Amino acid sequence: MKAKLTKPPMGWNSWDCYGASVTEEEVRRNAEYMAKNLKEFGWEYVVVDIQWFEPNAKSADYNKNASLIMDEYSRLMPAVNRFPSAEGGKGFKPLADYVHSLGLKFGIHILRGIPKQAVRQNTKILGTTHTAAEIADFGSVCDWNGDMCGVDMSRDGAQEYYNSIIKMYAEWGVDFIKVDDIARPYHKAEIEGVQNAIQASGRDIILSLSPGEAPLKEAKHLNEYAHMWRMTDDFWDGWEQLKKMFDYCRNWFPYVCDGGYPDCDMLPLGRIGIRSHGGDRMTNFTRDEQRMMMTLWSMFRSPLMFGGDMVYNDEFTLSLMTNKTIIEIDQNGYAGREVYRKGNEIVWAANGKDGKYYVAQFNIGEEEITAKTDLAFVGIMPNENVKITEVWENKKAELNDNTIISTVPPHGVKLFEIVL
Missing domain, CATH: 3.20.20.70 (Aldolase class I)
Structure with a gap:
């Protein structure tokens, strides 16, 4: 072995x-x-x-x-x-x-x-x-x-x-x-x-x-x-x-x-x-x-x-x-996976320890995009105590009707840590 x-x-x-x-x-x-x-x-x-x-x-x-x-x-x-x-x-x-x-x-x-x-x-x-x-x-x-x-x-x-x-x-x-x-x-x-x-x-x-x-x-x-x-x-x-x-x-x-x-x-x-x-x-x-x-x-x-x-x-x-x-x-982490591609938007998700999840919104295009990721589609069901942080900017993020909405620069990424 x-x-x-x-x-x-x-x-x-x-x-x-x-x-x-x-x-x-x-x-x-x-x-x-x-x-x-x-x-x-x-x-x-x-x-x-x-x-x-x-x-x-x-x-x-x-x-x-x-x-x-x-x-x-x-x-x-x-x-x-x-x-x-x-x-x-x-x-x-x-x-x-x-x-x-x-x-x-x-x-x-x-x-x-x-x-x-x-x-x-x-x-x-x-x-x-x-x-x-x-x-x-x-x-x-x-x-x-x-x-x-x-x-x-x-x-x-x-x-x-x-x-x-x-x-x-x-x-x-x-x-x-x-x-x-x-x-x-x-x-x-x-x-x-x-x-x-x-x-x-x-x-x-x-x-x-x-x-x-x-x-x-x-x-x-x-x-x-x-x-x-x-x-x-x-x-x-x-x-x-x-x-x-x-x-x-x-x-x-x-x-x-x-x-x-x-x-x-x-x-x-x-x-x-x-x-x-x-x-x-x-x-x-x-x-x-x-x-x-x-x-x-x-x-x-x-x-x-x-x-x-x-x-x-x-x-x-x-x-x-x-x-x-x-x-x-x-x-x-585990179960890292590509969730979907939509135009220049690519979304990945991964599971973490202790009730944590991670979602990454990538922009492979040449212009800024607005990315919208429905967490239910990713397989994440938030509760009322959910905490979401954008990792690279270390800023709190909010859900809009169970959806993470963000502005992603060209050749850029927004990475979210989700704690249930």
């Missing part, structure tokens, strides 16, 4: 700000910021994204035929020039220990498969008489990163290879693994191989699968073997991508459950693009769009993985991350 997980993970990932080139110093300072400012609100995962094993990574671009740091057993190791504490074969253990000392959890990104470098050198597979070339699937390669090729799970030594790398990560103290190039196209056997290796490691490790779109028809299999999986390709700070996310969430919300979270992808907020896509900037999303994104992610119960360098957060960005109602919906 996969590790138990009852809430969507909340954390930070280095990709949106540093692409393939994050350093240990940058990871540590973001961990320190999280511990000081966000841990009390539930943020806990600190995740090092792709290419941590490549000394010469400089941006979000991948170096062709890059020389990778690898041990004698075909296992990639952190580049010491970027992660000095890994020197002497220590791997990520010193960094993971530091993150743990802050009361947080540590995660890494890996690519599906075995390094092509290991295949060329025909290096060993730990604990077996087999070698990298014997288990490699040369017909299954990533079309956007040239470092790896697939593993043929029908071959002797294949499961042992995955066991060997996951056991090493467990010994480092890894709590979260994001496996890329595995959900699109869908590599069922390798997904099972990774989860089997996690269980064999003896450590509870959260498994995240990328990129999207993960196939909807595999929802049952995804929920059995993974904790979260991407619904989309990389999500960035563009309006059309945010608008499209409503379609993905409508398709996937019936499959959200404890321990199985379709993933809207990272939150490209704050200072992003420092050495990643689009160049150094504060997010291109307007404040209304940022509130819309946070509301949709929470009503859907997506994992919340922040993408910016948190050290540069302004007051507004921090207020998004520490909004207690948004976090409560995401972490403890």
Whole structure:
């Protein structure tokens, strides 16, 4: 059985700000910021994204035929020039220990498969008489990163290879693994191989699968073997991508459950693009769009993985991350669902604890709208003691004949907490 997980993970990932080139110093300072400012609100995962094993990574671009740091057993190791504490074969253990000392959890990104470098050198597979070339699937390669090729799970030594790398990560103290190039196209056997290796490691490790779109028809299999999986390709700070996310969430919300979270992808907020896509900037999303994104992610119960360098957060960005109602919906809400669409108006509802309900009125259009939501239609029957608060403005709201009526700006949202 996969590790138990009852809430969507909340954390930070280095990709949106540093692409393939994050350093240990940058990871540590973001961990320190999280511990000081966000841990009390539930943020806990600190995740090092792709290419941590490549000394010469400089941006979000991948170096062709890059020389990778690898041990004698075909296992990639952190580049010491970027992660000095890994020197002497220590791997990520010193960094993971530091993150743990802050009361947080540590995660890494890996690519599906075995390094092509290991295949060329025909290096060993730990604990077996087999070698990298014997288990490699040369017909299954990533079309956007040239470092790896697939593993043929029908071959002797294949499961042992995955066991060997996951056991090493467990010994480092890894709590979260994001496996890329595995959900699109869908590599069922390798997904099972990774989860089997996690269980064999003896450590509870959260498994995240990328990129999207993960196939909807595999929802049952995804929920059995993974904790979260991407619904989309990389999500960035563009309006059309945010608008499209409503379609993905409508398709996937019936499959959200404890321990199985379709993933809207990272939150490209704050200072992003420092050495990643689009160049150094504060997010291109307007404040209304940022509130819309946070509301949709929470009503859907997506994992919340922040993408910016948190050290540069302004007051507004921090207020998004520490909004207690948004976090409560995401972490403890249930039955999040799209209720209806009417023109540019999209309404979502979710149930909460202790007699609470949540209703979100979204405007995906270019002009202001008047949204009218009959609570009976949503399935909520208010009593005379009902209390309604608009969450983002923290203002009391009133019913008009059992209907919430509000003015919603373009690309904006009104989110209501209803207490019966």
